[in-house]
């Protein structure tokens with residue numbers, strides 16, 4: 086209803102001051118409507134959820150131009166109500182993640198072992214959706230804390246979805262699902278104070294570790310460089326548990342799944358990971374996004390370890406214990422296929438947030454082992470989606486729905502999207518010719534396992550050895566990696582305020598390796614070495630597994646690596662262009678960094694646009710850095726903290742540096758004593774060779790490791 090203008094509104098300068106609200110098209114609308122016109126294109130009419138066209142998306146319905154808003158405004162109410170409900174509960178673990186679409190292509194058939202088509206039909210490309218995650222932090226936390234990374238792959242196979250829900254570490258902290266809520270409570274922020282976020286370096290986590298020695302093997306992995314990956318594209322992935330493959334004759338073979346990145350495995354150094362948290366919260370997410378957008382599609386090889394029940398009996402550990410791995414020196418890896426991620430999701434919420442993985446999703450031909458952790462997981466994942474995604478129909482959300490035909494008699498429930506036809510929603514039935522029926526020939530079969538024993542809440546005796554593989558892992562590392570493990574443990578325990586917790590952990594380390602225990606004790610400033618606790622089983626000296634190292638296995642390549650070139654006004658544009666061309670030819674992504682994002686005017690007067698501003702693009706986001714600066718600009722930047730830190734950090738993070746003469750003043754200001762990893766940018770090949778790896782021999786010069 087049109088209202089007469091009030092005295093106040095009449096006084097208003099607004100052109101709409103005397104306009105009745107029923108003729109809103111003439112009212113003052115603010116700038117937004119006009120600005121939108123610039124976007125161009127053919128736009129559909131904006132509507133409400135009910136399809137009612139909307140005339141004004143800037144202004145709510147007011148009683149008078151400066152009066153109260155009317156309850157009648159169904160457009161405003163609908164918009165705000167929907168907005169109020171935009172969030173769903175985040176995952177209790179693995180809340181922060183990022184994902185991409187792609188395909189899996191089988192290269193070697195496992196027909197002898199399984200009937201699962203995804204593992205038998207060579208050359209067929211199965212669509213996949215893969216989500217990577219950190220574990221402890223909330224959805225809004227950072228990408229680079231010290232943490233395990235989730236590596237979950239949903240294969241949309243012709244026989245239903247197969248979810249291989251793994252991690253980037255091949256073992257787990259605990260042996261029994263019963264302890265998972267305790268583990269997660271201990272590592273998440275402490276309940277009374279609400280911190281620390283996304284960190285294991287606090288009392289409750291280490292208290293749990295100190296009282297649960299089964300965690301020790303995974304703790305060694307967590308303290309290694311595996312938990313500070315350089316990129317999601319440079320991480321390995323593991324199915325962790327033993328699964329079974331079942332062939333047409335019903336025979337079973339145990340299998341462990343491994344993903345190996347084509348770009349090679351690579352990690353950051355700890356100080357770099359810490360600084361990345363302030364430089365770019367979304368470092369890993371952005372890296373994956375930029376690579377896929379650039380057509381530089383990340384790829385992993387899928388390998389399997391196959392072994393029989395009889396093989397397993399000869400292992401010096403129980404393969405059903407998820408705190409144990411099978412060294413590839415004992416059971417070799419057989420490559421069977423590749424996964425390529427080549428499409429970024431259209432919408433983060435609809436796909437990455439709503440994707441629901443579940444280790445119980447396996448097609449016929451794959452079956453579970455009796456690993457007690459896996460058995461618990463088979464329940465948890467479906468259950469968690471009921472509250473996270475709001476009801477039992479989450480499988481109908483497009484990202485979760487199978488891409489093969491599916492039929493069942495499950496009906497109704499919240500958010501039912503399907504409209505089933507006919508009278509029959511039960512089985513058996515005789516009223517309708519096209520209702521779904523079970524099929525002995527195609528249906529899922531479980532391995533017919535004969536088990537005997539006595540029911541009880543027990544832990545198998547074969548699970549009692551908690552230290553031998555922790556020792557194997559630690560002693561298999563290169564000396565520098567061992568120093569990283571020791572230093573990381575010192576760092577974490579230094580954040581633990583309770584002395585008896587620190588002491589108990591060091592006591593356990595005596596069983597892993599007495600020298601490690603001593604290093605950590607020294608690093609913590611302990612005056613005496615705490616005693617080792619009693620063990621149930623003697624610690625075994627298992628054969629070492631060099632395949633568990635990272636540094637030796639880093640791939641010397643510039644593929645997937647990013648190099649920053651610092652320029653400023655007066656830089657030699659030809660030298661910059663030549664260096665950039667050579668680096669790009671070698672596979673690197675090159676970014677120009679300048680004091681101002683608008684770019685720098687080169688010596689010849691041309692403007693070179695910058696990809697990043699110096700203060701906002703620290704060297705931590707690059708794998709190697711170069712600079713081409715005039716002596717004048719070099720001298721000026723030597724007084725600029727951002728420039729000095731750029732080189733000091735690159736040096737401290739063991740990166741190759743190509744520094745021209747003009748840059749020397751900055752290096753001096755940073756106290757950098759050039760070594761073999763610091764070259765002249767004119768020596769392009771020397772720089773490429775140095776940038777393909779880290780300058781590991783520099784590390785003892787730049788920091789004291791435990």
Ligand code: HDE
Pocket residue numbers: 176177178179182216217218234235236237250251252257261262263265323324325326407440441442458459461462465466467469470
């Ligand atoms: Fe998970 N885990 N988990 N987990 N897990 C979840 O499921 C759980 C375990 C893993 O990107 C939750 O949908 C239990 C091992 C990944 O969406 C939840 C136990 C491994 C992801 C859950 C484990 C994993 C999850 C939380 C011990 C490596 C992220 C939200 C019995 C093999 C998947 C959700 C994604 C997520 C339960 C142990 C990997 C609560 C009970 C071992 C990669 O259901």
